[in-house]
Amino acid sequence: MADIELVELARHYWQGRTEVRALDRVSLRIGAGEFVSVVGRSGSGKTTLLDLVGLLLRPTSGKVLIDGVDTTRLKDGQRADLRGRRVGFIFQQYNLLPTLTVLENVLLPLRYTKPNVKNGRRRALELLELVGLEDRLKHRPDELSGGQQQRVAIARALINRPALVLGDEPTGAVDTKTSEELVQLMLRLNREEQVTFVIVTHDLELAATADRTIRLKDGRVLSDEPVEHAA
Amino acid sequence: MEILRNINRRKLRSALTVLGIVIGVFALTTMGAMAEHFNMLLDGGVRWFGSSIQVGAPDGQAGILSLSKIDQIRRVEGVEALFPAYSFTVKPGSVSAVSLGIPDLIMSRDPDENAYNALKTTIASGHDLGADSRGQVVLGSSITTEFKKKVGDTIDLPVRPHDARPDFVNHTFTVVGILDPTQTAPDNFAYVSLTDAQMLFKESLPVAIRDTVDPTTVTQSITAYSRPGASLSELDRIADRINQQVSGVKATRPSDVVNSFKSGGATFTAITMAAALLALVIGGLSVVNTMFMAVTERFREIGLKKAVGAHTVDILREYLLEATLIGLLGGSIGYVLGVGLTNLLNLLGRSSNLQLFLVTPSLTVIALGFAVALGALAGVIPALRAARMDPVLALRTAN
Numbered sequence: 001m002a003d004i005e006l007v008e009l010a011r012h013y014w015q016g017r018t019e020v021r022a023l024d025r026v027s028l029r030i031g032a033g034e035f036v037s038v039v040g041r042s043g044s045g046k047t048t049l050l051d052l053v054g055l056l057l058r059p060t061s062g063k064v065l066i067d068g069v070d071t072t073r074l075k076d077g078q079r080a081d082l083r084g085r086r087v088g089f090i091f092q093q094y095n096l097l098p099t100l101t102v103l104e105n106v107l108l109p110l111r112y113t114k115p116n117v118k119n120g121r122r123r124a125l126e127l128l129e130l131v132g133l134e135d136r137l138k139h140r141p142d143e144l145s146g147g148q149q150q151r152v153a154i155a156r157a158l159i160n161r162p163a164l165v166l167g168d169e170p171t172g173a174v175d176t177k178t179s180e181e182l183v184q185l186m187l188r189l190n191r192e193e194q195v196t197f198v199i200v201t202h203d204l205e206l207a208a209t210a211d212r213t214i215r216l217k218d219g220r221v222l223s224d225e226p227v228e229h230a231a
Numbered sequence: 232m233e234i235l236r237n238i239n240r241r242k243l244r245s246a247l248t249v250l251g252i253v254i255g256v257f258a259l260t261t262m263g264a265m266a267e268h269f270n271m272l273l274d275g276g277v278r279w280f281g282s283s284i285q286v287g288a289p290d291g292q293a294g295i296l297s298l299s300k301i302d303q304i305r306r307v308e309g310v311e312a313l314f315p316a317y318s319f320t321v322k323p324g325s326v327s328a329v330s331l332g333i334p335d336l337i338m339s340r341d342p343d344e345n346a347y348n349a350l351k352t353t354i355a356s357g358h359d360l361g362a363d364s365r366g367q368v369v370l371g372s373s374i375t376t377e378f379k380k381k382v383g384d385t386i387d388l389p390v391r392p393h394d395a396r397p398d399f400v401n402h403t404f405t406v407v408g409i410l411d412p413t414q415t416a417p418d419n420f421a422y423v424s425l426t427d428a429q430m431l432f433k434e435s436l437p438v439a440i441r442d443t444v445d446p447t448t449v450t451q452s453i454t455a456y457s458r459p460g461a462s463l464s465e466l467d468r469i470a471d472r473i474n475q476q477v478s479g480v481k482a483t484r485p486s487d488v489v490n491s492f493k494s495g496g497a498t499f500t501a502i503t504m505a506a507a508l509l510a511l512v513i514g515g516l517s518v519v520n521t522m523f524m525a526v527t528e529r530f531r532e533i534g535l536k537k538a539v540g541a542h543t544v545d546i547l548r549e550y551l552l553e554a555t556l557i558g559l560l561g562g563s564i565g566y567v568l569g570v571g572l573t574n575l576l577n578l579l580g581r582s583s584n585l586q587l588f589l590v591t592p593s594l595t596v597i598a599l600g601f602a603v604a605l606g607a608l609a610g611v612i613p614a615l616r617a618a619r620m621d622p623v624l625a626l627r628t629a630n
Binding site: 047084085108112160 | 535
């Protein structure tokens with residue numbers, strides 16, 4: 001589990017001569033084990049926020065603290081290590097490697113983080129069973145449906161027992177029914193594996209299932225409130 | 232494994248890239264084998280002429296020397312051994328306008344000369360000529376294959392031309408020994424004893440003077456030696472002294488002969504290697520192109536790998552390995568094809584004494600090493616580009 005703290009986090013970039021504030025001094029805290037959705041229009045800064053928290057991007061100013069560690073002070077290699085061990089990613093377009101089998105795709109992060117490979121394999125099989133793909137181990141991604149591919153990606157995100165999983169429109173490319181299944185799967189993993197989930201989404205149903213919804217507008221937090229679940 | 236599958240992924244493009252390297256290494260192997268063969272020939276010349284002093288008739292005079300010159304030259308300081316030398320063409324009357332090898336020659340051989348010359352010949356089968364043997368011949372390895380002879384066979388020398396004059400004479404010699412291959416001149420030589428060489432010499436003279444000459448008192452040329460291992464400059468000085476102290480002879484400075492061999496070899500090597508390297512560079516560019524395409528196509532994969540913890544060096548390593556493998560694959564195929572072709576051509580050229588190629592271990596190392604290095608080198612820039620990609624940019628690229 002991870003405790004994430006954003007302090008005055010900003011990311012600017014130049015578009016021609018105009019400075020765009022993709023994220024404008026955002027401060028917030030996401031506690032361990034939370035399931036948070038981030039919503040907002042295109043250009044509101046959702047993806048930038050996710051990239052900064054995922055250490056894929058360096059902020060223009062401000063800090064990202066993961067379990068109290070100021071990640072902005074880390075070198076690129078250290079950030080890559082931290083990313084590999086503590087953070088899992090789920091993308092809208094799955095981003096599976098087409099030349100690898102389902103099992104190999106799930107094992108991919110271990111290639112770079114190099115833990116105990118034998119345990120890693122056991123873990124991969126366990127996760128693939130959990131996402132219901134235990135009979136598709138040797139299949140290639142193009143032999144799977146979109147929902148199945150996304151489940152492979154979810155298993156891959158969890159292989160290193162990360163503290164935090166970041167989802168970038170994880171249900172954006174699948175139909176409603178599949179979307180619901182994926183949401184239920186992520187919720188279950190959030191409970192069972194005690195993993196913090198931060199999901200950027202346009203999908204209001206997905207947002208409604210989260211513990212908390214952060215609404216962004218023009219790079220700033222418009223609202224940040226817990227979701228009322230019907231009992 | 233993933234790398235092999237990536238190469239396999241775009242079969243046509245990978246095949247074309249590999250083909251580029253194949254052609255380059257194929258050219259390098261065949262051209263290199265030609266240069267190696269040629270250099271071995273020249274190297275033999277360098278060793279032979281770099282360890283002996285050739286003494287002949289003065290420039291512009293017919294090639295006849297009195298054997299008494301031997302005693303005069305022996306008195307020159309530094310001279311330790313002298314051998315009368317005769318050479319005749321094996322196939323008189325045959326026309327060869329351009330020759331890439333050494334012609335077949337009948338040479339006189341004194342087994343003692345081996346001790347002085349840097350180019351040693353050793354007997355592969357049979358035995359060497361005796362000091363006073365008659366009607367016997369020791370054959371070099373190429374001439375043995377060319378005439379399909381073995382020890383105990385006979386051979387008529389010189390070979391009768393198809394349009395021989397009625398007064399053409401030749402003699403039947405028994406093959407008593409066959410030499411080990413030297414990859415240079417002696418492979419094409421048929422060695423006879425001094426006495427037999429003098430007989431052949433007399434028969435080679437014009438009829439008008441043939442009967443006035445006692446063949447035991449004359450020679451075509453003389454090969455002079457200093458102590459074994461004497462340096463080129465020592466031999467040059469001895470040649471100068473021979474010219475000063477002995478009249479009616481011309482000693483050639485060994486360094487003059489050696490330099491002409493070396494410059495010829497350098498030119499030939501430069502031409503062949505330039506052609507082969509050109510082919511290889513073109514092959515290398517095709518690897519660069521393929522790897523750039525591969526990097527562009529796989530932006531998202533690179534981004535993803537970085538997202539799951541890959542360091543810059545991890546990505547660099549993967550792409551370099553892929554390029555190197557393409558180089559190795561193409562190199563191996565090209566090398567095998569090249570060796571196959573050169574062997575085939577050598578085999579076909581056997582009967583006509585045309586051995587053009589020699590694949591040496593160093594050539595093997597160079598050809599394969601170059602292919603691998605080229606692949607790796609061609610992969611460096613694309614791999615660096617891949618490795619340095621901003622993961623966010625890489626991930627969000629649409630493809």
